Amino acid sequence: MNILIVDDEAIIREWIQYSINSFDLKNLNTDTACDGLDALSKIEKNFYDVAFIDIQMPRMNGLELLSKLKEISPQTLSIILSSHNDFEYAREAMRNHSFEYILKSECNKDYLYSIILKCQESLTDPASTKIDYNKYLHSILCEETDISQNILSNLFSNDYDKMPFFCISILNVSSDLLEQLHDKFNKTPIVSCTCLGTEKHVTYYLCATATQIDITDFSHSLSNTFPDIRFAISKYWTGISKIPISIKNSLLLLDYLYYTNTAFIIGHEYTFHDYENTLNTFHSEILDNIKHYDNHLLIRNFTSLSHWILENMPESNMIKNICANILYTLSIFAPDLSSDFFDNFKNLKSEIYSFKNFENLLDYMLLNIKRFIFPLNYSSKLSPHISKVIEYITENYMNLNSISDIAACVHLNSDYLTRLFKKETGENLNTFLMKYKLNISANLLRNTSLQISDIATQVGIDNISYFSKKFKELYGTQPINYRNKYKTQLK
Numbered sequence: 001m002n003i004l005i006v007d008d009e010a011i012i013r014e015w016i017q018y019s020i021n022s023f024d025l026k027n028l029n030t031d032t033a034c035d036g037l038d039a040l041s042k043i044e045k046n047f048y049d050v051a052f053i054d055i056q057m058p059r060m061n062g063l064e065l066l067s068k069l070k071e072i073s074p075q076t077l078s079i080i081l082s083s084h085n086d087f088e089y090a091r092e093a094m095r096n097h098s099f100e101y102i103l104k105s106e107c108n109k110d111y112l113y114s115i116i117l118k119c120q121e122s123l124t125d126p127a128s129t130k131i132d133y134n135k136y137l138h139s140i141l142c143e144e145t146d147i148s149q150n151i152l153s154n155l156f157s158n159d160y161d162k163m164p165f166f167c168i169s170i171l172n173v174s175s176d177l178l179e180q181l182h183d184k185f186n187k188t189p190i191v192s193c194t195c196l197g198t199e200k201h202v203t204y205y206l207c208a209t210a211t212q213i214d215i216t217d218f219s220h221s222l223s224n225t226f227p228d229i230r231f232a233i234s235k236y237w238t239g240i241s242k243i244p245i246s247i248k249n250s251l252l253l254l255d256y257l258y259y260t261n262t263a264f265i266i267g268h269e270y271t272f273h274d275y276e277n278t279l280n281t282f283h284s285e286i287l288d289n290i291k292h293y294d295n296h297l298l299i300r301n302f303t304s305l306s307h308w309i310l311e312n313m314p315e316s317n318m319i320k321n322i323c324a325n326i327l328y329t330l331s332i333f334a335p336d337l338s339s340d341f342f343d344n345f346k347n348l349k350s351e352i353y354s355f356k357n358f359e360n361l362l363d364y365m366l367l368n369i370k371r372f373i374f375p376l377n378y379s380s381k382l383s384p385h386i387s388k389v390i391e392y393i394t395e396n397y398m399n400l401n402s403i404s405d406i407a408a409c410v411h412l413n414s415d416y417l418t419r420l421f422k423k424e425t426g427e428n429l430n431t432f433l434m435k436y437k438l439n440i441s442a443n444l445l446r447n448t449s450l451q452i453s454d455i456a457t458q459v460g461i462d463n464i465s466y467f468s469k470k471f472k473e474l475y476g477t478q479p480i481n482y483r484n485k486y487k488t489q490l491k
Helices: 010-022 036-045 062-072 087-095 109-124 133-142 149-155 175-186 215-225 240-259 276-291 295-312 316-333 345-354 358-373 384-399 403-410 414-425 429-447 452-458 464-475 479-485
Strands: 002-006 029-033 050-054 077-082 100-103 164-171 190-199 202-209 231-233 264-266
Touching: 002 010, 002 036, 010 029, 010 109, 029 036, 036 050, 036 062, 050 062, 062 077, 077 109, 100 109, 133 190, 133 240, 149 240, 164 240, 175 190, 175 202, 202 240, 215 231, 215 264, 231 240, 240 264, 240 316, 276 295, 276 316, 295 358, 295 384, 316 345, 316 358, 345 358, 384 403, 384 414, 384 429, 403 414, 403 429, 414 429, 429 452, 429 464, 429 479, 452 464, 452 479, 464 479
Parallel strands: 002 029, 002 050, 050 077, 077 100, 231 264
Antiparallel strands: 164 202, 164 231, 190 202
16 A cells, blocks of 8 residues: 655654554554645655645645545545644535545544554455546546646556557447446447546546457447447547547547437547538528528528538537527428427427437428428428428518419419419418518518518518508508518628
């Protein structure tokens, strides 16, 4: 057992060292430090099972050193020494998970012997020495702190410094299956396998090999044995300092599975790119389409975005956030969506994040974009003819003034189309067209500073008096009064 004694009073640290060395106990090795900074330097280079730490020291006090010790070497048992019977010191020491807190005035040789025995018992208890891999996994993934070489050396065996290793990230795996996976790993050329823990439904394994095995063959074998799991394997790395990179690499790779139907992803087959600028361009254009009710460009740009996403497979969280923002903006500008269409932005994001793959998210997005551009309750049960008519209206409403113009697009007789439209939607076709134009107008009145005459012209109604008459019939008030009632702050 390696013991470090830290005290600025030479007589104290020498007495503790002498006493410990005189005990009839095997494998006790002692070292000393004259203050906190001296101790920190030694802790960064050597591993100690136990550290006796004085509270009052120059340059770095005991509590500061204790905090550093728990970052660098969390397995080390810390024993706080104090000349002060001060509860505040004790409380702070306990906050930092010190093993013992003792007063120097009460510390005789027998008491010190009992402390050393207690430390030995604790260090030999498997439950007390179990490493909390989850804690360091979280720190690595969240980049909350730098994981020093010393910490990694204490956490992992020398296998990971001498041999090539890789990280496996596995999605949503049960505890029973984890045991089976471990058995599988033990039957392969993997020399050392460590389960790092689980973070947000992803379980991480770190695997060292004597020589670089064929990861592709290994992945196929793993997938064939466990056909229900989905996983990512990082590239090969060497050296303990590369462990955080390996873990993050496998996590990023796992993100690609969102766009594919494959069971696994292998690190050496992919190159990561920064697509933020491209995505921001798509995002801005689509939001602009929504705000100006340019439905044709809205569909076209979103379709282009979808194709680009499937081709380039950017980080999925970026895509989910963009989709959430698109739908949130749709809910603000939607002409005729019910108030409960989106409860709030938080619930919206939760729904979007619930989809297991991009294909399902894409279907969801397209459905709700169509609900936005179709001013009646959108139904997937509409016939192809009527769906095409509605789509044609949303793209060309500003140029449409008669049923014959619309009927031509589906090659149907005007009278027949009128009857068919009424049957499927419950709405007269002429009324539908006018309501759509007026719904667009209402949103322009609420969300833009355009002149009312310009709005009328934009939706394809040249006669301002006729526009005002129809608007009042639908909304019960003149356009100017409607604007004043729903006036919003323009950005």
